[in-house]
Structure formats: structure tokens, C-alpha cells
Amino acid sequence: MSETTTGAVTGDMANQYERISADLRRQIDSGELTEGDRLPAETALAEHYSVSVPTVRQGVGVLQSEGLLEKQHGRGTFVRRKPTPAVRSNLRHQWEKDRAREPESERLKTGATEHDTGLTVDDLIFDAKYEQVPASPDLAAAFKLPEGTMLLKRTYKTRHSNERAPFNISRSYLPLELVEANPDLLREELEPWPGGTQNQLFTLGIELDRIVETFRARPPMDNEAIALGLPVGVSVVILRKTSIDTTDRVVEISDVVLPGDRTEIVYTTKLDRW
Amino acid sequence: MSETTTGAVTGDMANQYERISADLRRQIDSGELTEGDRLPAETALAEHYSVSVPTVRQGVGVLQSEGLLEKQHGRGTFVRRKPTPAVRSNLRHQWEKDRAREPESERLKTGATEHDTGLTVDDLIFDAKYEQVPASPDLAAAFKLPEGTMLLKRTYKTRHSNERAPFNISRSYLPLELVEANPDLLREELEPWPGGTQNQLFTLGIELDRIVETFRARPPMDNEAIALGLPVGVSVVILRKTSIDTTDRVVEISDVVLPGDRTEIVYTTKLDRW
Numbered sequence: 001m002s003e004t005t006t007g008a009v010t011g012d013m014a015n016q017y018e019r020i021s022a023d024l025r026r027q028i029d030s031g032e033l034t035e036g037d038r039l040p041a042e043t044a045l046a047e048h049y050s051v052s053v054p055t056v057r058q059g060v061g062v063l064q065s066e067g068l069l070e071k072q073h074g075r076g077t078f079v080r081r082k083p084t085p086a087v088r089s090n091l092r093h094q095w096e097k098d099r100a101r102e103p104e105s106e107r108l109k110t111g112a113t114e115h116d117t118g119l120t121v122d123d124l125i126f127d128a129k130y131e132q133v134p135a136s137p138d139l140a141a142a143f144k145l146p147e148g149t150m151l152l153k154r155t156y157k158t159r160h161s162n163e164r165a166p167f168n169i170s171r172s173y174l175p176l177e178l179v180e181a182n183p184d185l186l187r188e189e190l191e192p193w194p195g196g197t198q199n200q201l202f203t204l205g206i207e208l209d210r211i212v213e214t215f216r217a218r219p220p221m222d223n224e225a226i227a228l229g230l231p232v233g234v235s236v237v238i239l240r241k242t243s244i245d246t247t248d249r250v251v252e253i254s255d256v257v258l259p260g261d262r263t264e265i266v267y268t269t270k271l272d273r274w
Numbered sequence: 275m276s277e278t279t280t281g282a283v284t285g286d287m288a289n290q291y292e293r294i295s296a297d298l299r300r301q302i303d304s305g306e307l308t309e310g311d312r313l314p315a316e317t318a319l320a321e322h323y324s325v326s327v328p329t330v331r332q333g334v335g336v337l338q339s340e341g342l343l344e345k346q347h348g349r350g351t352f353v354r355r356k357p358t359p360a361v362r363s364n365l366r367h368q369w370e371k372d373r374a375r376e377p378e379s380e381r382l383k384t385g386a387t388e389h390d391t392g393l394t395v396d397d398l399i400f401d402a403k404y405e406q407v408p409a410s411p412d413l414a415a416a417f418k419l420p421e422g423t424m425l426l427k428r429t430y431k432t433r434h435s436n437e438r439a440p441f442n443i444s445r446s447y448l449p450l451e452l453v454e455a456n457p458d459l460l461r462e463e464l465e466p467w468p469g470g471t472q473n474q475l476f477t478l479g480i481e482l483d484r485i486v487e488t489f490r491a492r493p494p495m496d497n498e499a500i501a502l503g504l505p506v507g508v509s510v511v512i513l514r515k516t517s518i519d520t521t522d523r524v525v526e527i528s529d530v531v532l533p534g535d536r537t538e539i540v541y542t543t544k545l546d547r548w
Binding site: 017054058061062065066090093094097101207208209210211212213214215216217218219221222223233234235236237246260263264265266267268269270271272273274 | 291328332335336339340364367368371375481482483484485486487488489490491492493495496497507508509510511520532534537538539540541542543544545546547548
């Protein structure tokens with residue numbers, strides 16, 4: 001029943017460029033090619049791999065999208081410094097919930113970013129900014145609150161101490177009326193808060209029932225590319241995380257911009273047994 | 275503790291271009307702007323919204339990445355035909371598992387694509403191609419099988435009957451030795467198989483324990499852009515779905531290319547109660 005569709009991705013075509021990207025990746029991983037090295041010209045690579053120049057471009061494009069190579073206009077293609085990869089797993093949510101009621105000494109040991117990157121607190125530079133803002137139509141609808149309801153907006157840009165760009169740009173929103181019950185939650189100087197948002201909510205007597213996350217992919221806006229240090233050819237993942245408490249109330253919303261060159265998202269769905 | 279980082283995304287900057295994208299989106303939703311309409315020139319839009327041309331480009335870029343607008347080189351920016359959106363939720367996995375043991379009459383009624391798109395079987399044109407291929411190093415490692423082990427490769431390109439491009443490009447792999455026990459599973463003419471892969475596995479006595487999905491975002495390869503009908507400025511989500519059975523064995527792997535202009539991924543993580 002193979003109906004013909006336009007421009008099918010054939011196995012052969014995929015194999016050609018994947019062979020090139022796999023070989024270049026191996027050269028980078030092994031150290032044959034290191035940061036700052038320039039690749040041979042596309043025509044030379046095409047000859048070396050016995051393929052066409054467009055196929056070379058595809059192979060190089062794969063590594064560009066992973067942030068391993070960077071095309072510099074008029075200069076050539078260079079090996080980039082590999083940014084710290086972050087794996088974002090949905091297992092982090094239960095882990096954070098389990099920690100939320102631990103004593104502070106326990107909560108101080110590690111945070112969600114360390115959990116995602118495998119780094120230690122000493123490797124990280126935290127940046128948090130708190131503001132009070134009226135809910136936009138979009139956020140008001142997501143919270144099921146009237147437009148203009150005051151929200152506490154928290155902007156996070158945590159980065160590796162050796163890198164200029166943060167792992168992601170995260171904006172977290174909480175209804176102001178909710179958090180005012182604990183004035184400490186309004187103080188940005190208390191960040192990074194040991195145990196994170198789930199512990200902050202715990203101090204308000206709030207327990208989460210579930211977290212719903214929606215993702216889309218798109219090219220970065222110019223300002224996102226600058227803030228995240230993204231070269232041309234890297235996409236971003238736009239994540240909205242909605243935290244819902246045990247009374248079915250939306251208590252927190254985070255909008256996160258994740259750089260496609262260093263983010264892998266891993267979701268495990270456990271199934272009921274027959 | 276607000277440490278200065280380069281090129282922070284300021285609220286004001288975000289609001290400026292979001293105001294433009296929101297207004298243009300409203301005009302498209304309301305029908306003031308319809309398929310094929312050309313937008314005014316960027317300079318005219320900049321004047322109309324009292325912003326700079328780069329800000330107009332950002333606002334237009336948002337709708338380009340959503341597939342609502344398309345820039346045509348030298349001709350201008352046009353309103354696109356909105357492609358059918360697909361919401362891919364992890365709730366589909368339990369739904370498919372529950373259906374896997376239903377009688378055929380029940381399984382025939384609806385499939386995973388209808389579940390994701392809200393369309394009916396009559397709206398859809400299925401396209402399935404079966405091949406037997408040796409496992410690449412990557413797939414062999416993912417299956418924990420020797421390189422070259424024979425796999426059944428199934429390529430799916432389901433599309434809306436009114437559209438040329440498929441919803442996604444999906445390549446599913448099963449170890450050949452596993453599926454040969456039911457020769458019907460080697461026959462592509464039996465697609466779309468009522469109840470999908472989880473029912474196919476059920477005919478082999480296999481029950482799934484969990485599904486692990488990893489995804490990344492990147493620009494499309496040229497062949498993916500052609501196959502999925504993607505204009506410039508649209509990213510793709512690269513999803514690998516790994517199905518693990520109750521004996522902890524990897525029984526199926528799907529590699530799916532999802533177009534960023536019409537795909538929203540929704541994952542719900544249920545948390546244990548305190």
C-alpha cells in the first residue's frame with residue numbers, strides 16, 4: 001500500500017549524511033579535532049567522503065544543531081567548545097517532592113540543576129531576579145485567575161562557572177496572594193532556596209498532585225540566541241511546566257527556554273500491569 | 275544577587291514583539307487575514323506598531339515558527355494554510371495498552387493518530403513500508419543486541435487527506451527474530467494494524483512495562499523539510515521512543531521526526547502522595 005509521498009527520506013540518503021556526521025563526531029570525541037579547529041572546505045570533504053556537497057552540508061548541519069560545529073560566515077566551519085549537556089528527566093519531579101520535606105541540611109546538599117547536569121553546587125553560578133507583575137491574558141487563563149491578578153515572577157539563569165551562557169532561561173510564576181503567607185518567599189536574596197519550589201510550596205501547606213509539561217520546538221528569537229549563546233542552526237525547546245496541587249489548583253507555572261544544542265529531554269511513562 | 279549576564283531577555287523587549295505576534299495571530303484567527311494574504315512591508319508594520327524593524331521581524335518570526343506565516347524570498351511574507359495540529363500526550367501509551375487486549379471490532383474504531391489529532395479514520399491516509407535491515411551500531415546499542423542483528427523496519431507517513439505532508443515521519447524497529455513468531459506482523463498490507471504496536475506485541479505474548487521517550491530540537495535536514503512540507507524558520511523535534519517489556523527487554527524503538535509548526539508534546543507526571 002506504499003502510496004507515494006513527496007521527497008521521502010530514503011534510508012540511503014539518511015545513511016550518507018549520517019556517515020559523515022558520525023565520523024566527524026568521532027573525530028571530535030577522540031580529540032583528533034579540538035575546539036577552534038577549522039574543518040576542511042566542503043568540496044574537500046565531499047571528495048574525501050565521495051559524496052555531494054549538499055550531503056556534506058547535511059552531515060555538518062547535524063553537528064551544528066548539536067552545538068559541536070559552528071559556521072562562521074566567510075571564514076569556514078569551526079569546532080565549538082562543547083557546552084555542558086543537561087538531561088531533563090521527568091523523574092526529577094518525584095525526586096524534588098521526596099526532598100521537599102527533608103531537613104534543611106539535607107536539602108542544602110544538591111538542587112535540581114545539579115540533578116540534571118551531574119555538576120556540584122561549586123560548579124554553578126546562580127542568578128535569580130524577583131518581580132511582582134500583573135497576569136497577562138495567557139498566564140491568567142493558565143492559572144484560571146482574572147487578568148491582571150498580581151503574580152510573583154522569578155527569573156532564573158543558572159550557569160556553569162566556566163561558561164558565559166546559562167543552561168536555560170526560566171521564568172516561574174506564583175500567585176502573589178498565595179506566597180505572601182510566607183514573606184521569606186518574596187526575598188530573592190534567599191535563592192538558591194534549598195529544596196526549590198516544592199519546598200517553598202510545602203512551607204505554605206501545599207502538596208503537588210501532578211506536573212503537566214508541554215513542549216514545542218522553534219528557532220530562537222534573537223534575544224534568546226544572545227542570552228543562551230546559541231550559534232546559527234541551533235533550535236530551542238519551549239517548555240511550559242504547570243504544577244497542580246492536591247486540590248486541583250494550578251499553583252505554579254514555569255516558562256523555560258532550553259537550548260537545543262545541550263538539552264535532552266527524557267520522559268518515562270510507567271504503564272499499569274495487565 | 276542579580277549577577278549581570280549577557281543580553282538578558284528583558285520583560286519589555288519580550289512584550290514588544292509578543293504584542294505584534296499576538297495581534298497578527300488574532301487577525302489570522304478571526305479571518306481578517308486569510309491563507310495567501312500578503313503582510314504589509316516590515317517598515318510599514320514597524321510604523322503601525324511604533325517599533326523597530328528588528329522587533330517586527332521577531333514578532334513575525336514567532337508566527338513563522340508556528341507555521342502561520344511564511345517568508346517567500348523576494349516576494350514578502352504570506353499567511354499559510356494552517357496545518358492540522360497534533361498533540362502528542364504520554365497518556366496515549368496507557369490508552370494503547372488498555373486497547374491492546376480489546377476485540378478487533380473495538381480496536382478498529384480508532385488509532386493513535388486519531389487520538390492525537392482528533393480526526394476520524396476517514397480523514398486519514400495511511401502509508402506504511404516494511405523492510406528488513408541490519409541493526410546500525412546506534413540501534414544495536416539501544417536494543418542491547420549485536421551489531422547487524424536483523425530488524426524489521428517500518429516507516430509510517432500518515433497524513434490528512436486534504437494535506438500533502440504527513441503529520442510526522444516515524445520509523446519503528448522490532449527485532450526480526452521476535453516478530454517472526456507471528457508471520458502476519460511481516461505483512462505491510464495489514465497496516466494500519468488495529469490496536470497498533472502494543473496489540474502486535476500482545477499477539478507475541480509481550481506486555482509493556484514502560485515507555486521511555488527522549489527528545490531533542492533542531493532545524494530540519496533538507497530532506498525532512500521537503501518530506502514534511504516545512505517552510506524556512508520551522509524546527510523539528512527528534513523523538514526516540516523505547517518500549518520496554520515486563521522482563522526489562524527493549525522490544526521496540528521508534529525514531530520520529532515531528533514538525534515544530536504543528537506539534538505540541540504534553541507530558542503528565544503523576545506524583546506519589548505524602
